[in-house]
Amino acid sequence: MIQRGLTRRELVRRYGAAAAGVALLGPRALSSVASAQEATPVALPEIPAIPAALKGSGNVVVASWGGAVLDAQLKAYIEPFQEMTGITVTVADGPDPSKVKAMVDTGNVEWDVVQLGRGDVLALDGYWEEMDYSLFDTANLDAALMRPDSFAMVLFAEILAYRTDAFPNAPEGWKDFWDVEAFPGSRTMPAAAQLPFLEGAVIADGVPMDEVYPIDIDRAFASFDRIKPHVVKWWEAGAQPAQMLTDNEVPLAVAFNGRITPVKEAGAPVDIQWNEGLLAEDDWAIVKGAPNRENALKFCAFCTLPAPQARFSMLIPYGFVNSKAAELIPADQLARLPTAPELRPKLFLRDEQWWAENRESVIERWNEWILE
Amino acid sequence: MAALTHDLQGADREGQVARFQHLRRREQWRYVLLLLPAVVFLIAFYGYPVAAMLTRAFYDPVPGLQNFEPLVTARSTVEFLGLSIPMNAYIRVFWITLQIAAVVTIVSLLLGYPVAYALSSVSASRANLLMIFVLIPFWTSILVRSYAWMVLLGKEGIINEALLAAGLRTEPLVLLNTRLAVYLGMIHIMLPFMILPLYAVMRGIDRNLLRAAGNLGAPPSAVFRRIFLPLSLPGVAAGCLLVFILSLGFYITPALLGGQKDVMVSMLIQQQISLLKWGFGAALALVLLILALGIYALFTRVLGVERVFGSART
Incomplete structure (x- = not known):
C-alpha cells in the first residue's frame, strides 16, 4: 500500500527513472526527491548467525512495490537472506491484489510472497496460505501482528506534511489542515486508490482521534465538502505529495511519513506534523498454492529477525515489528520512526476490519462526490 | 425458334458465369488461407482473453445484468437545453472522456495538418530529417x-517563473492539475499519430494536379481548397480516428496532469479491477469498447472504409 500508485507496477517502478529524466530537463522538479535516498549513508547493523532451520536451497519469488521501499528491502532483507540461507530470491514487481486473484483463479501461481496492505489481504479472503509461525522469532513479536493469513512487516504513518516557510506557526492537526483561513493555500490528499482519508475528515470535524471508528461516513463527506475547493490534487502515488511540497505546488499535504523524511533530510523546507496521524501496516502474505511455500515462510521469518528489521527502519523511516530491533537502531534514527515511543501515542491505528467492510461503498460514494 | 436460340444462349452464358464465379471463389479462398495464421494467433492470444474478461460483465459475481445497473441509475439530474437529463458519476466520466478525446483530436488536426503539409512539400531527404522532430517525442x-x-506548468515551473521575472504576472498562473494541462500533455503525445497518416496520404497526392489547376488559372487558395484538401481527406479521417480512439483509453497523463474532475474511463476501470469488482470493471470496459466501435462504424460509414484506410486515389 505504501507504494501503490497509478498503474501500480508501471508507474511506481518507473518513478525513479522518470524523476531522473525530468531532472535532466528541468531546473529542480524532482531532483531533490531523487537524490534524497543517497543523502544519508548509514552503517547498518550486522546480522548475527541465523537458526539452521532458516537455511535451505532453491528459490523464492517475492513481489514488492519497488521504488525506495524495494531498495531498502534489498539491503535489509533480500541480499543478506540470499547470502545467509542459500535460497535465491527473485523480485517481482507490483503485487496488485487483482493479479493475485488472477493467478489463483487460473491456477497459475508465479509469486510466493507478496507485500500488501492488510485491507487487501482481507479483501482476498481465501487466497492465502496459512502462516506457520514455528520458524519466527515469536518471543519479540507483537501477537496482534501475527494474523493467520498474513504477517505485518512494516508500520507506516499517513501524516500531515507542510512547508515550513508557508506559515508562521506549524499546523497542529487535521482541524488546522481544514482551516483555510489560518492556513491558506492549496492542499493535496489521497485519492480513492489509497483509501479516501475519512479519518482526517471526521477528526477535523471534532471527533476525537480514538473515537474515529466506526466512521460516520455522512459526517466525513460533509467535512470533505468544506476542503474540496482547496484540494488541487487527489494523489494516487506516494511520491506525488512529497514532490508537490518540494516544488511548492502546495504548502499542505496528507502523505506517507517515509516519503517526507528523505525530502526533509535533503534540505527541502518541509516537515511532518505527527499529531493525529494514521498508522497502518503492510503485510507479507503467501499466495495460495505458492510453489515455494517453505522458502516463503523462511523468508518471512528471516525478515522479522531483529537485525534485518533494524536495517530496514534505518534505510527508510518506517516502523519495525520486532521489539528487539530498537536496541540496534541509533537514537536519532529511532526518533524519526512512527513507532518511536514519543511519536506512537500521537498516532491512531487504522481499523482494517472497518475498511474491509466499507471500502466498496465508500469508494462508490467517493466517485460520485468527486465529480459533483 | 427465336425464343429457343435465346434460351440456349442464356443457358450458355449462365454456365460461363457460374464457372467464372467458381474460379473467383477458389481464388478468394486462397487469400483467406493467407490470413489464417494471423487470425488464429489473434483469436487464441487476444480475442479469447479479451472476450473472457469482457463476458465477466454478465456473470461476475452472479449472472445477470446487474453490473450495468450503476451505469443507468440516476443519482441526480442535469439541465441541458431545457431537458433534465439523469446523471451519475459513470455517465459523467464517459462524457468527460468523450469531451477530452474530441478536443485532443480537433486540436491535433489543426496543429498536425500544416506540419504534414510542410513535410510532404519539401524534398524527401529534408522531410526525413524533419521527420526526426516528429518521431523523437x-x-x-x-x-x-x-x-x-509538470516541470513546465508547475506553480514554480519554467512558464510561471518566466512570467513573474518578466513582470507580466504578479501571481503565478494555475496551469498544472487543470484540464488545460491534460489537453497539452495528450495533444503532445497524440500529434505524431495525426501527422504520420496525414503525411502518408499527402505524399501520395500527385503534385502535377496542383500545377495543372494553377496553369488553368486557379488561385493558390482555390487549388488548396478544391484539389489538395479533398485529396488529403482520407489522411484526415485516418488520423482523427486513430487519435480519437487512442485518446479514449488514456490513463497516466490525465492522472498526473489533471485536476480533480479530470477522471477518464480507464482510471475508473483500473479502480474497479483493483477493488476486485471485475464484473463491473468489465461492464465499463465493454461500454467503452462499444463506444469506440460505434465511432469507428460512424467514421467508415460516413467516409467509407476505403477512404479511411485506403491510399489517396487520384
Missing part, C-alpha cells in the same frame, strides 16, 4: 513526457 516514454509537462 513519439519514441520517448509517455511518463517522462508527462513529467516534463
Whole structure:
C-alpha cells in the first residue's frame, strides 16, 4: 500500500527513472526527491548467525512495490537472506491484489510472497496460505501482528506534511489542515486508490482521534465538502505529495511519513506534523498454492529477525515489528520512526476490519462526490 | 425458334458465369488461407482473453445484468437545453472522456495538418530529417513526457517563473492539475499519430494536379481548397480516428496532469479491477469498447472504409 500508485507496477517502478529524466530537463522538479535516498549513508547493523532451520536451497519469488521501499528491502532483507540461507530470491514487481486473484483463479501461481496492505489481504479472503509461525522469532513479536493469513512487516504513518516557510506557526492537526483561513493555500490528499482519508475528515470535524471508528461516513463527506475547493490534487502515488511540497505546488499535504523524511533530510523546507496521524501496516502474505511455500515462510521469518528489521527502519523511516530491533537502531534514527515511543501515542491505528467492510461503498460514494 | 436460340444462349452464358464465379471463389479462398495464421494467433492470444474478461460483465459475481445497473441509475439530474437529463458519476466520466478525446483530436488536426503539409512539400531527404522532430517525442516514454509537462506548468515551473521575472504576472498562473494541462500533455503525445497518416496520404497526392489547376488559372487558395484538401481527406479521417480512439483509453497523463474532475474511463476501470469488482470493471470496459466501435462504424460509414484506410486515389 505504501507504494501503490497509478498503474501500480508501471508507474511506481518507473518513478525513479522518470524523476531522473525530468531532472535532466528541468531546473529542480524532482531532483531533490531523487537524490534524497543517497543523502544519508548509514552503517547498518550486522546480522548475527541465523537458526539452521532458516537455511535451505532453491528459490523464492517475492513481489514488492519497488521504488525506495524495494531498495531498502534489498539491503535489509533480500541480499543478506540470499547470502545467509542459500535460497535465491527473485523480485517481482507490483503485487496488485487483482493479479493475485488472477493467478489463483487460473491456477497459475508465479509469486510466493507478496507485500500488501492488510485491507487487501482481507479483501482476498481465501487466497492465502496459512502462516506457520514455528520458524519466527515469536518471543519479540507483537501477537496482534501475527494474523493467520498474513504477517505485518512494516508500520507506516499517513501524516500531515507542510512547508515550513508557508506559515508562521506549524499546523497542529487535521482541524488546522481544514482551516483555510489560518492556513491558506492549496492542499493535496489521497485519492480513492489509497483509501479516501475519512479519518482526517471526521477528526477535523471534532471527533476525537480514538473515537474515529466506526466512521460516520455522512459526517466525513460533509467535512470533505468544506476542503474540496482547496484540494488541487487527489494523489494516487506516494511520491506525488512529497514532490508537490518540494516544488511548492502546495504548502499542505496528507502523505506517507517515509516519503517526507528523505525530502526533509535533503534540505527541502518541509516537515511532518505527527499529531493525529494514521498508522497502518503492510503485510507479507503467501499466495495460495505458492510453489515455494517453505522458502516463503523462511523468508518471512528471516525478515522479522531483529537485525534485518533494524536495517530496514534505518534505510527508510518506517516502523519495525520486532521489539528487539530498537536496541540496534541509533537514537536519532529511532526518533524519526512512527513507532518511536514519543511519536506512537500521537498516532491512531487504522481499523482494517472497518475498511474491509466499507471500502466498496465508500469508494462508490467517493466517485460520485468527486465529480459533483 | 427465336425464343429457343435465346434460351440456349442464356443457358450458355449462365454456365460461363457460374464457372467464372467458381474460379473467383477458389481464388478468394486462397487469400483467406493467407490470413489464417494471423487470425488464429489473434483469436487464441487476444480475442479469447479479451472476450473472457469482457463476458465477466454478465456473470461476475452472479449472472445477470446487474453490473450495468450503476451505469443507468440516476443519482441526480442535469439541465441541458431545457431537458433534465439523469446523471451519475459513470455517465459523467464517459462524457468527460468523450469531451477530452474530441478536443485532443480537433486540436491535433489543426496543429498536425500544416506540419504534414510542410513535410510532404519539401524534398524527401529534408522531410526525413524533419521527420526526426516528429518521431523523437513519439519514441520517448509517455511518463517522462508527462513529467516534463509538470516541470513546465508547475506553480514554480519554467512558464510561471518566466512570467513573474518578466513582470507580466504578479501571481503565478494555475496551469498544472487543470484540464488545460491534460489537453497539452495528450495533444503532445497524440500529434505524431495525426501527422504520420496525414503525411502518408499527402505524399501520395500527385503534385502535377496542383500545377495543372494553377496553369488553368486557379488561385493558390482555390487549388488548396478544391484539389489538395479533398485529396488529403482520407489522411484526415485516418488520423482523427486513430487519435480519437487512442485518446479514449488514456490513463497516466490525465492522472498526473489533471485536476480533480479530470477522471477518464480507464482510471475508473483500473479502480474497479483493483477493488476486485471485475464484473463491473468489465461492464465499463465493454461500454467503452462499444463506444469506440460505434465511432469507428460512424467514421467508415460516413467516409467509407476505403477512404479511411485506403491510399489517396487520384
